[in-house]
Amino acid sequence: MHNKHRIATLLALTAALAGCGGGTDKNNTPAPAPAPVPSAPIGVNFVLPSNNVLEAGASDGLVVNVSVNGSPAPNGTNVTLEVNPAAAATVAPVAPSTVGGVASATLSVGSSVAASATFQVKASAVSQSNTAMDMVTYYVRPTPKALQVLVPAYFSSTGTSSPWNTLTAGATSYPDVQITAIANPHNGVITASTKVDADALKAITAFKAVTGTTNKVVGYVATASGSSGELSVTDVKATIDNYLTLYPGVLDGFFLDGMSTDSNRLVYFQDIYSYVQGKGSYKVIGNPGTYPAAAYASANSGTGVADVLVTYAGNAAAYQAIDPQPAHTWVYAKDNAAQAMLLHTASTCTDMQTALAKANSPRMNTGMVYATNLTIGTPWSALPTYWPQLLGTVDAINKKRTLPSC
Missing domain, CATH: 3.20.20.70 (Aldolase class I)
Incomplete structure (x- = not known):
């Protein structure tokens, strides 16, 4: 009876550990909830940059206003940013989420992009009823000389x-x-x-x-x-x-x-x-x-x-x-x-x-x-x-x- 009691105890303990994810899994954080997708019509527009002329290797901020049914979008609403042509610049993050109806990212022009290059940055966001987008054009100039x-x-x-x-x-x-x-x-x-x-x-x-x-x-x-x-x-x-x-x-x-x-x-x-x-x-x-x-x-x-x-x-x-x-x-x-x-x-x-x-x-x-x-x-x-x-x-x-x- 003594051995039968030990085996039963071990089986119970094993089952308990399996239910907790095992004795060696220390990362038990649940996956984040997906970003909310608004049901009402969504709108997107860039806060036009004070400067849309940059030099190779330069960085600048991107700011996008997002609205839902005319009001600031709920926090966490995702915006997708794309550069065309893609080789001209990068944005980070590429899918910023809103805070107070505003999504922000950093635009970085490639260090080898030639002067006179032109590229566009597109912002888009999706609701259950529509997809909205806006676009801004950037120009690349030579590194300026002294006035x-x-x-x-x-x-x-x-x-x-x-x-x-x-x-x-x-x-x-x-x-x-x-x-x-x-x-x-x-x-x-x-x-x-x-x-x-x-x-x-x-x-x-x-x-x-x-x-x-x-x-x-x-x-x-x-x-x-x-x-x-x-x-x-x-x-x-x-x-x-x-x-x-x-x-x-x-x-x-x-x-x-x-x-x-x-x-x-x-x-x-x-x-x-x-x-x-x-x-x-x-x-x-x-x-x-x-x-x-x-x-x-x-x-x-x-x-x-x-x-x-x-x-x-x-x-x-x-x-x-x-x-x-x-x-x-x-x-x-x-x-x-x-x-x-x-x-x-x-x-x-x-x-x-x-x-x-x-x-x-x-x-x-x-x-x-x-x-x-x-x-x-x-x-x-x-x-x-x-x-x-x-x-x-x-x-x-x-x-x-x-x-x-x-």
């Missing part, structure tokens, strides 16, 4: 009160800020009989000689005349040649004013650009004053028209409404230094800083800037009253420091 200043130096170079002296003094105070001055000693047309402007040559030489700087000077070249319309390619090439003869060794390139925005004069400007490239390492800055056709943005040998395009020239207030999306997203295939803006009527220092912050935003992708409080008529006849603050603002933006006080 530079482009100065229309169309002012007198004569005497100690010349703005060229103030320009040079500013360059001395802010040697880390690269300044490109557009010299205009002959109103953009130089003929064989034109004489050198000795004061302009002296001013240009002094500006470029500031220790520790990489200042540049480009010569102003007119491509159109108010009285005769388009200038001939022959005349424009003669102006370029005469610049190089009268101002040898001091010019870094040419500023082509009056550039078109459509394809009608594309071959004209391609011819001029190719001609300049044949002269040596000279930069060409073109001024259409607004976004031109995408063909103008190509700087490949034989097809380009400029290395830099002024994509906005005008009133500072109107600049706040300018947006390259969706019509001119070709700007994201180019360095920020390949786009410039020239603003007038930025009445205060604060207006100037607002404009420069916009230009420096990834969405604008503009790396050469200028703003003045002078107004339409003669906006480039002197430097702005806040010239030192303009240079200080660019310097602070580049160094990620607090902007100077206005």
Whole structure:
């Protein structure tokens, strides 16, 4: 009887252990309940990112609002996130759940994704009555370069009160800020009989000689005349040649004013650009004053028209409404230094800083800037009253420091 009692006890103990999952299973946590699937109509919309222009390797937050029957979705409602093409970026988590009607994730652009790439992120959610989705487009741009200043130096170079002296003094105070001055000693047309402007040559030489700087000077070249319309390619090439003869060794390139925005004069400007490239390492800055056709943005040998395009020239207030999306997203295939803006009527220092912050935003992708409080008529006849603050603002933006006080 004793053995029969021991066997019965062991069998009872074995059965008890089996019912508890066995003596060696220490993970007895039940599986999580599946996410709730709402029965009422569901809605999904991205909280549009403040910045949908990123660089390779960059990360950004994704935020999606989810509603059920017009109210915030219950906590735990799942959202599915997809990237197309999938190789462009990743999201984590790929199926975030809502808290207070909001689902969040992190978007990471692939480190080898090429500039000018475009991809979409789709968010979707399901209820028993419908499937809802929303999509946002992202653009990839080259890693931005430091902000530079482009100065229309169309002012007198004569005497100690010349703005060229103030320009040079500013360059001395802010040697880390690269300044490109557009010299205009002959109103953009130089003929064989034109004489050198000795004061302009002296001013240009002094500006470029500031220790520790990489200042540049480009010569102003007119491509159109108010009285005769388009200038001939022959005349424009003669102006370029005469610049190089009268101002040898001091010019870094040419500023082509009056550039078109459509394809009608594309071959004209391609011819001029190719001609300049044949002269040596000279930069060409073109001024259409607004976004031109995408063909103008190509700087490949034989097809380009400029290395830099002024994509906005005008009133500072109107600049706040300018947006390259969706019509001119070709700007994201180019360095920020390949786009410039020239603003007038930025009445205060604060207006100037607002404009420069916009230009420096990834969405604008503009790396050469200028703003003045002078107004339409003669906006480039002197430097702005806040010239030192303009240079200080660019310097602070580049160094990620607090902007100077206005």
